[in-house]
Amino acid sequence: MTVHLSNPSLFRKDAFINGTWCPAAGGGRRPVHNPATGAVVAEVAECGAQDVTHAIAAAVAAQAEWRNRTGAQRQVILTRWHDLVMDNVDDLATLIVTEQGKPRAEAAGEIRYAASFLLWFAAEAMRAYGDVIPPTNPATRLSVIRQPVGVCAAITPWNFPAAMITRKAGPALAAGCAMIVKPSEDTPLTALALAELAQQAGVPAGLLQILPGDGAALGEALCASPDIRKLSFTGSTQVGRILMAQSAPTLKRLSLELGGNAPFIVFDDAHIEQAIKSAIAAKYRNAGQTCVCANRILVQDGIYDEFATRFARVVEKLRVGPGSDPDSVIGPLISAKARDKVEEHVDDAVAHGATVMCGGARDNAGELFYRPTVLRDATPAMRIAHEETFGPVAPLFRFHTEAEAIAMANDTEYGLAAYFFTRDHARAHRVAEALEYGMVGHNTGLISNEVAPFGGIKQSGMGREGSRYGMDEYMEMKYICTDIT
Numbered sequence: 001m002t003v004h005l006s007n008p009s010l011f012r013k014d015a016f017i018n019g020t021w022c023p024a025a026g027g028g029r030r031p032v033h034n035p036a037t038g039a040v041v042a043e044v045a046e047c048g049a050q051d052v053t054h055a056i057a058a059a060v061a062a063q064a065e066w067r068n069r070t071g072a073q074r075q076v077i078l079t080r081w082h083d084l085v086m087d088n089v090d091d092l093a094t095l096i097v098t099e100q101g102k103p104r105a106e107a108a109g110e111i112r113y114a115a116s117f118l119l120w121f122a123a124e125a126m127r128a129y130g131d132v133i134p135p136t137n138p139a140t141r142l143s144v145i146r147q148p149v150g151v152c153a154a155i156t157p158w159n160f161p162a163a164m165i166t167r168k169a170g171p172a173l174a175a176g177c178a179m180i181v182k183p184s185e186d187t188p189l190t191a192l193a194l195a196e197l198a199q200q201a202g203v204p205a206g207l208l209q210i211l212p213g214d215g216a217a218l219g220e221a222l223c224a225s226p227d228i229r230k231l232s233f234t235g236s237t238q239v240g241r242i243l244m245a246q247s248a249p250t251l252k253r254l255s256l257e258l259g260g261n262a263p264f265i266v267f268d269d270a271h272i273e274q275a276i277k278s279a280i281a282a283k284y285r286n287a288g289q290t291c292v293c294a295n296r297i298l299v300q301d302g303i304y305d306e307f308a309t310r311f312a313r314v315v316e317k318l319r320v321g322p323g324s325d326p327d328s329v330i331g332p333l334i335s336a337k338a339r340d341k342v343e344e345h346v347d348d349a350v351a352h353g354a355t356v357m358c359g360g361a362r363d364n365a366g367e368l369f370y371r372p373t374v375l376r377d378a379t380p381a382m383r384i385a386h387e388e389t390f391g392p393v394a395p396l397f398r399f400h401t402e403a404e405a406i407a408m409a410n411d412t413e414y415g416l417a418a419y420f421f422t423r424d425h426a427r428a429h430r431v432a433e434a435l436e437y438g439m440v441g442h443n444t445g446l447i448s449n450e451v452a453p454f455g456g457i458k459q460s461g462m463g464r465e466g467s468r469y470g471m472d473e474y475m476e477m478k479y480i481c482t483d484i485t
């Protein structure tokens with residue numbers, strides 16, 4: 001299978017090390033599959049520890065020069081990178097549809113979202129302000145400057161093959177750091193295309209490098225190096241724990257954006273139409289494969305039946321099909337393993353008393369397609385109540401009181417995103433403050449953007465991405481005390 005791009009220079013299959021496209025030192029290659037068809041799309045370089053060593057040496061050299069450029073100079077290059085990404089939305093979306101599977105409109109939306117981080121952090125490059133502190137001793141002057149952390153690594157997932165890279169590389173480069181990216185084995189093509197555009201934008205050789213390959217092998221090599229001062233990871237909680245342990249010997253700074261188990265609470269006084277529309281967006285985007293997807297829908301007694309019936313009526317009409325078909329709303333899941341997990345969660349829920357209102361089965365569009373599903377009468381005894389499903393399944397739980405809803409919502413090891421719907425202002429404050437989550441949507445199911453801090457608490461990780469706080473992750477504070485006598 002070939003991928004048709006209007007700009008063929010974006011179809012890259014080699015690693016991007018020190019400004020050049022090169023095969024892996026060991027010569028290995030790994031196939032990338034189209035999840036909608038199972039076809040092999042490309043054989044991409046499979047990097048190993050030797051490639052990591054080369055990339056780190058190049059990054060150290062590149063960063064030594066880049067850190068001395070002014071914020072304005074970095075801003076110009078990042079803005080150019082943003083502009084090139086926007087000029088190539090169609091081709092980049094094609095790569096995402098092909099290797100990741102999401103519907104084309106969503107893929108194009110992801111590219112615009114990915115580009116927004118480059119533009120935002122281009123501007124932030126000029127605002128890395130320090131501080132002047134009134135001294136305790138009149139003979140001294142105290143100041144704080146902010147400096148780049150150094151060479152950083154990013155390990156990124158397949159569900160947002162573009163945005164999870166720019167959300168890390170944007171602030172890293174803006175702050176004066178170098179970045180080595182290990183993209184997901186499932187979606188390296190989008191990462192490589194972004195690097196091609198970065199190079200065209202004038203990002204110097206070695207400053208941004210892409211090493212496709214096995215997560216465990218490359219993760220270990222990156223963590224072992226004392227030259228890598230910081231690691232930013234988005235992926236599962238389980239792998240986040242491994243990376244944190246592997247980073248202990250070199251005491252790396254870490255940003256970890258891990259799993260979630262988002263509650264979506266609908267109170268009796270909610271605007272029901274708005275809640276349904278938002279639940280569709282929060283649950284079925286990317287076929288349910290985002291870490292902020294609503295995983296548990298908690299509905300208050302008084303509107304439970306009405307909500308369930310009306311919600312299922314909308315869900316059963318969501319069109320399943322390949323992302324390349326403009327009418328598709330629900331694309332394939334990423335892998336057989338992912339599909340099996342969805343099936344297991346549904347089977348387990350049904351075995352424990354849930355009722356399938358719609359969906360509940362694979363779709364004949366292909367091996368990895370699963371029908372959008374609504375389950376009534378979900379209970380905490382079900383796996384779906386505690387584990388991240390990462391698929392197009394909405395279990396509806398029933399609650400009676402506000403206190404019960406908050407307790408149910410917080411009854412999880414995760415703490416990434418939560419959503420709630422109410423028109424009562426006092427309740428809105430109480431609930432927003434009581435939810436143990438890093439992000440809360442009130443009367444909305446869409447909360448992500450480049451200007452707000454994205455991140456979680458508890459086992460969902462640490463650190464924030466996007467927003468002015470996102471720069472802090474890539475900067476160190478230095479305190480300078482001067483005796484003026």
Ligand code: ADP
Nearest residue numbers: 155156157183184185214215216219235236239
């Ligand atoms: P998912 O289950 O959503 O694929 P993972 O956490 O397994 O999430 O994968 C996210 C990223 O982490 C991918 O780039 C993958 O290659 C990488 N990865 C997987 N296992 C490890 C590991 N042991 N060490 C470092 N990175 C890993």
